[in-house]
Amino acid sequence: xxxxxxxxxxxxxxxxxxxxxxxxxxxxxxxxxxxxxxxxxxxxxxxxxxxxxxxxxxxxxxxxxxxxxxxxxxxxxxxxxxxxxxxxxxxxxxxxxxxxxxxxxxxxxxxxxxxxxxxxxxxxxxxxxxxxxxxxxxxxxxxxxxxxxxxxxxxxxxxxxxxxxxxxxxxxxxxxxxxxxxxxxxxxxxxxxxxxxxxxxxxxxxxxxxxxxxxxxxxxxxxxxxxxxxxxxxxxxxxxxxxxxxxxxxxxxxxxxxxxxxxxxxxxxxxxxxxxxxxxxxxxxxxxxxxxxxxxxxxxxxxxxxxxxxxxxxx
Ligand SMILES: C[S@@+](CC[C@H](N)C(=O)[O-])C[C@H]1O[C@@H](n2cnc3c(N)ncnc32)[C@H](O)[C@@H]1O
Numbered sequence: 152x153x154x155x156x157x158x159x160x161x162x163x164x165x166x167x168x169x170x171x172x173x174x175x176x177x178x179x180x181x182x183x184x185x186x187x188x189x190x191x192x193x194x195x196x197x198x199x200x201x202x203x204x205x206x207x208x209x210x211x212x213x214x215x216x217x218x219x220x221x222x223x224x225x226x227x228x229x230x231x232x233x234x235x236x237x238x239x240x241x242x243x244x245x246x247x248x249x250x251x252x253x254x255x256x257x258x259x260x261x262x263x264x265x266x267x268x269x270x271x272x273x274x275x276x277x278x279x280x281x282x283x284x285x286x287x288x289x290x291x292x293x294x295x296x297x298x299x300x301x302x303x304x305x306x307x308x309x310x311x312x313x314x315x316x317x318x319x320x321x322x323x324x325x326x327x328x329x330x331x332x333x334x335x336x337x338x339x340x341x342x343x344x345x346x347x348x349x350x351x352x353x354x355x356x357x358x359x360x361x362x363x364x365x366x367x368x369x370x371x372x373x374x375x376x377x378x379x380x381x382x383x384x385x386x387x388x389x390x391x392x393x394x395x396x397x398x399x400x401x402x403x404x405x406x407x408x409x410x411x412x413x414x415x416x417x418x419x420x421x422x423x424x425x426x427x428x429x430x431x432x433x434x435x436x437x438x439x440x441x442x443x444x445x446x447x448x449x450x451x452x453x454x455x456x457x458x459x460x461x462x463x464x465x466x
Contacts, residue, residue: 202232217244228362258359263301423452
């Protein structure tokens with residue numbers, strides 16, 4: 152690798168001294184990695200959600216991160232569909248996962264799946280006769296308890312554009328292969344995923360609450376943890392941007408400050424913007440850009456931020 156080549160990769164790393172170690176990542180990240188057709192189609196999906204901003208596409212990288220410095224516990228303070236924790240638990244990279252999520256409707260799904268009501272939820276999903284009328288009935292109803300709210304949330308997530316739970320996102324009209332509302336409603340698959348997660352319930356703890364406070368608490372734990380931190384993108388706080396989540400406002404500087412102090416290994420993801428790069432640089436973290444195409448073939452750049460280089464991340 153000559154000097155000019157090294158210069159080429161400079162935008163991808165924070166610390167010039169670490170450049171040599173980051174070159175393998177940087178090389179991979181200078182062209183879009185086709186994570187949809189090359190990877191996502193072939194990776195297992197464990198989450199019952201189709202989550203906006205979900206990280207199933209990161210599975211290969213996450214597996215390398217889990218394997219690089221094994222620990223017993225993964226913590227996900229902005230859990231959403233919890234794709235990272237589910238990979239870690241189901242595939243045996245960790246013994247325990249702690250999920251934290253602020254959205255009450257998402258929380259109801261995790262609580263129900265991890266409780267003795269999981270089978271009741273599955274029954275409702277399997278019995279549901281999907282049509283525009285029944286979906287509207289469920290979405291307009293007032294849930295009477297956690298299991299009803301969990302069912303309503305799953306119907307909403309499956310039948311709305313992009314799985315968006317916030318605001319008044321519309322229902323799928325054409326969906327996949329013109330199957331409209333039916334295109335994302337796979338009751339048997341959902342039942343299987345819920346049963347699988349339920350079978351690991353002793354290993355998964357769920358907390359409804361604030362991810363930033365949780366990060367602070369995790370920082371005080373003596374036992375080594377892996378923190379997978381995937382907050383809503385800062386651009387969602389800009390006026391006029393359609394919300395993807397019911398909770399989008401966060402103090403991102405605070406997240407970086409807590410991670411600067413944490414004794415734990417972490418992997419933080421952001422959209423690749425000057426703002427996120429600046430926060431990473433100020434904290435002296437390492438980052439790399441991953442270009443990925445989503446299922447609509449739109450190209451998108453994401454930052455993966457770590458406390459130190461993980462040489463095996465993108466081999
Ligand atoms: C990018 S999504 C996480 C997606 C997840 N990694 C996945 O693969 O499905 C961010 C999540 O953070 C949640 N959230 C937003 N503010 C929060 C807060 N203060 N505390 C905890 N969760 C929060 C949102 O509701 C959303 O579910």
